[in-house]
Amino acid sequence: MNRDGHVETLRWNGREIEMIDQRLLPARKEYVACNSARSVADAIRAMVVRGAPAIGVAAAYGIALEAVRLSEEIPSRFTEKMNDGFTVLAASRPTAVNLFWALDRMKKRWSENSGRPLADLASILLQEAHDIRAEDIRINRKMGQYGATLLKDGDRVLTHCNAGALATAGHGTALGIFRSAVESGKRISVYADETRPFLQGARLTAWEMVQENIPVTLITDNMSGYLMSRGEIDAVVVGTDRVAANGDVANKIGTYMVAVLAKRHNIPFYVACPLSTIDLSLATGNGIPIEERPAEEVKGFRNCHWAPEGVAIRNPAFDVTPAELVTALITEKGIVDNKTLTDGDLVGFVKKHRS
Numbered sequence: 001m002n003r004d005g006h007v008e009t010l011r012w013n014g015r016e017i018e019m020i021d022q023r024l025l026p027a028r029k030e031y032v033a034c035n036s037a038r039s040v041a042d043a044i045r046a047m048v049v050r051g052a053p054a055i056g057v058a059a060a061y062g063i064a065l066e067a068v069r070l071s072e073e074i075p076s077r078f079t080e081k082m083n084d085g086f087t088v089l090a091a092s093r094p095t096a097v098n099l100f101w102a103l104d105r106m107k108k109r110w111s112e113n114s115g116r117p118l119a120d121l122a123s124i125l126l127q128e129a130h131d132i133r134a135e136d137i138r139i140n141r142k143m144g145q146y147g148a149t150l151l152k153d154g155d156r157v158l159t160h161c162n163a164g165a166l167a168t169a170g171h172g173t174a175l176g177i178f179r180s181a182v183e184s185g186k187r188i189s190v191y192a193d194e195t196r197p198f199l200q201g202a203r204l205t206a207w208e209m210v211q212e213n214i215p216v217t218l219i220t221d222n223m224s225g226y227l228m229s230r231g232e233i234d235a236v237v238v239g240t241d242r243v244a245a246n247g248d249v250a251n252k253i254g255t256y257m258v259a260v261l262a263k264r265h266n267i268p269f270y271v272a273c274p275l276s277t278i279d280l281s282l283a284t285g286n287g288i289p290i291e292e293r294p295a296e297e298v299k300g301f302r303n304c305h306w307a308p309e310g311v312a313i314r315n316p317a318f319d320v321t322p323a324e325l326v327t328a329l330i331t332e333k334g335i336v337d338n339k340t341l342t343d344g345d346l347v348g349f350v351k352k353h354r355s
């Protein structure tokens with residue numbers, strides 16, 4: 001547990017980065033230790049660590065640990081092998097832009113310090129990874145404060161997938177807003193979409209909320225329309241893996257469906273979004289690469305398969321919600337409302353606030 005009382009998604013043991021194995025939760029709490037770019041990339045691909053900001057933090061440690069390893073073991077091939085490390089990490093998952101944001105930041109730090117002895121450079125990169133991790137928690141707390149102002153005492157809030165402490169270095173983005181609302185004295189209750197096929201909602205969001213005694217009700221993904229039509233949901237808050245310059249939002253598959261339903265029922269649809277998740281290089285959400293994951297995940301879960309052999313399967317892991325359906329983005333620098341998004345002013349907001 002960290003000092004906020006929630007589980008540590010990523011922890012430094014003095015030599016390696018340890019990540020809680022999210023494939024096993026909530027049944028078992030076990031950590032996987034990584035000490036190289038390749039081992040971190042494998043952990044990201046296998047979903048040991050997942051969630052956009054957590055993937056970014058893990059990648060930063062992957063680069064730092066690679067620098068430490070190479071400076072000790074094969075200093076003569078440092079540059080070549082470091083570049084391989086960047087390549088293997090960049091190929092681990094395509095949609096969460098935080099991965100590429102973190103790699104760019106580490107590359108910049110490397111080039112600023114390329115003239116230094118390798119051991120010093122490795123220490124600088126390790127410190128950068130620690131800084132990215134600590135900043136992520138601070139950013140989530142800031143988003144939490146802004147987001148909590150949008151929720152009313154008594155609100156019943158729907159979320160999709162897991163944008164919690166487990167998807168970040170701590171506190172969470174969407175779930176960070178729930179935590180901050182509760183800390184500020186508001187009584188809110190959460191509906192967690194199960195989130196087929198990987199069940200991040202049922203396994204991870206439900207677990208985080210239960211751990212902290214925040215009232216949570218688990219529903220399957222096809223139940224939210226019914227609850228909205230009955231007036232049982234007051235707001236939707238989700239996280240995101242990448243936001244395009246026009247405000248289109250990529251998030252876990254099924255998010256688009258929830259946004260359409262929210263619009264139909266006049267329910268606000270909020271997206272918790274650190275600035276590092278906004279990709280100004282993409283004009284619209286059409287340019288966001290959508291990961292296709294293995295068919296196995298749709299056939300069943302773990303060792304239990306229920307689909308017939310030979311059936312065709314699609315498994316896109318994310319979808320894109322158009323900006324027009326987003327009531328507001330909640331960032332660490334403030335709230336970006338729908339008018340700002342649809343007027344095309346997100347770019348100005350990001351440029352003003354990005355350091």
Ligand SMILES: CSC[C@@H](O)[C@@H](O)C(=O)COP(=O)(O)O
Pocket residue numbers: 050051052053096160161162163164167168172173174200238239240241251252253317
């Ligand atoms: C705070 S993270 C927001 C998103 O990363 C989250 O909603 C999500 O879609 C995660 O997908 P995952 O495939 O589990 O990495």
